[in-house]
Amino acid sequence: MSMKIAAENSPEFPMKTKVNSVVIVREYNEERDKLGVEEIERRCETGQRGKPTLVTDLMGDPVCRVRHFPSHIALVAEYGEEKEIVGVIRGCVKTVTTGGSNFVKLAYLLGLRVSPTHRRLGIGTKLVQKLEEWCKQQGAEYSYMATDCGNEASINLFTRKCSYTKFRTPTMLVQPVHAHYKPVGAGISIVRLPRKSAETIYRRVFANSEFFPKDIDLILSSNLNLGTFMAVPKKFVPRWDPKTGILPPSFAILSVWNTKEVFKLQLKGVSALKYAFCVGSRLLDAWMPWLRLPSFPDVFRQFGVYFLYGLHMEGKHASLLMKSLCAFAHNMARDDGECGALVAEVGAKDPVRETIPHWRKFSWAEDLWCIKKIGAVDEDRNERCPPSDWMKSRSSTSVIFVDPRDI
Numbered sequence: 001m002s003m004k005i006a007a008e009n010s011p012e013f014p015m016k017t018k019v020n021s022v023v024i025v026r027e028y029n030e031e032r033d034k035l036g037v038e039e040i041e042r043r044c045e046t047g048q049r050g051k052p053t054l055v056t057d058l059m060g061d062p063v064c065r066v067r068h069f070p071s072h073i074a075l076v077a078e079y080g081e082e083k084e085i086v087g088v089i090r091g092c093v094k095t096v097t098t099g100g101s102n103f104v105k106l107a108y109l110l111g112l113r114v115s116p117t118h119r120r121l122g123i124g125t126k127l128v129q130k131l132e133e134w135c136k137q138q139g140a141e142y143s144y145m146a147t148d149c150g151n152e153a154s155i156n157l158f159t160r161k162c163s164y165t166k167f168r169t170p171t172m173l174v175q176p177v178h179a180h181y182k183p184v185g186a187g188i189s190i191v192r193l194p195r196k197s198a199e200t201i202y203r204r205v206f207a208n209s210e211f212f213p214k215d216i217d218l219i220l221s222s223n224l225n226l227g228t229f230m231a232v233p234k235k236f237v238p239r240w241d242p243k244t245g246i247l248p249p250s251f252a253i254l255s256v257w258n259t260k261e262v263f264k265l266q267l268k269g270v271s272a273l274k275y276a277f278c279v280g281s282r283l284l285d286a287w288m289p290w291l292r293l294p295s296f297p298d299v300f301r302q303f304g305v306y307f308l309y310g311l312h313m314e315g316k317h318a319s320l321l322m323k324s325l326c327a328f329a330h331n332m333a334r335d336d337g338e339c340g341a342l343v344a345e346v347g348a349k350d351p352v353r354e355t356i357p358h359w360r361k362f363s364w365a366e367d368l369w370c371i372k373k374i375g376a377v378d379e380d381r382n383e384r385c386p387p388s389d390w391m392k393s394r395s396s397t398s399v400i401f402v403d404p405r406d407i
């Protein structure tokens, strides 16, 4: 159930900007604001002339990136007498682990955009502040955001103006979907887990990680979740029943999230030569799959992405099992027909990082997550010793669970 502020009761926050014009920050209203927000998204995506740009199509739903959280909201900034929509931000609140089995209520702020013609007027800052107020009303104790390490404007806004602290730097790994299938290792079985078994296993193996969501059951039962899969040495399969909750001595596990129902991507601004090279590599790979060319998918038309999450491995030959599992996920994406890439995001020192196939050129070495304490921590929530201060305590784990709804 959505915990959004009802549109008619939504508070309005007049403010004076540096140019002395009135800006109102209020809750997004689909009927009134959809076109205005789509226009901002479009204007924010205009890349540098002559450079390739990855364009996101939110498929007519500007709230799509937070819709899958039970508690979510979008705010817009309205400018001047014309009430032009010049800014937007989305947010949600969820309960997650902080490492060591403790839970906190955490706000996630995302999709902040200010129209290029209205920047440096304090509008972005105001949107963040108003969203934080809403998150506090929902009981959030911490708030975090994720950005590209090179996004100076966003980093300055959050760290200098809004007192966020640089916190974690997970790695985004991107693998294109090739025209050929990838081989799954001999002697390895891929088993699809029943939802309940997947939940039990995840709650156990990610108990001490950071950012593991308490409502993992909701994620696993979402129609965007294409399944949870485990790679197990074939010799264990006859003796192992996933429903018992007992784990085999060696295994790798991951789940596949279908983001193409939420947004689509498209690469624009590529030179004719690069375009021809990419199309050529694809054709060759399709005609001669035995060459196993690392062909380039057709990313010049809109394409979808499968997000791999909940990646964990244990036991002997675990990395081989994880590689096979990733190959299996790749083949799922290849069969989909509309999927151009597989993406995974993991902690910078997570052992699975080295085993996930990816193209370095398209992977972000460091995504930056910034965090801020925005409310008092509810100490009764944690049976064990409550988290003293998540931001100050040194991370006890290298494992970050990246919620597929955050992507």
Ligand SMILES: CC(C)(COP(=O)(O)OP(=O)(O)OC[C@H]1O[C@@H](n2cnc3c(N)ncnc32)[C@H](O)[C@@H]1OP(=O)(O)O)[C@@H](O)C(=O)NCCC(=O)NCCS
Binding pocket: 044, 110, 111, 112, 113, 114, 115, 118, 119, 120, 121, 122, 123, 124, 125, 126, 145, 146, 147, 151, 152, 153, 154, 156, 157, 158, 160, 161
């Ligand atoms: C990032 C963004 C939202 C900032 O919006 P804005 O309304 O211009 O931000 P503000 O006016 O509130 O700026 C607040 C502070 O952020 C920093 N900042 C903003 N733009 C900056 C820039 N281009 N370079 C460096 N610092 C910048 C400054 O510290 C600024 O304070 P100052 O103006 O007193 O120096 C806007 O540039 C944008 O929409 N960018 C494209 C989308 C994006 O990157 N979103 C963030 C995703 S997390």
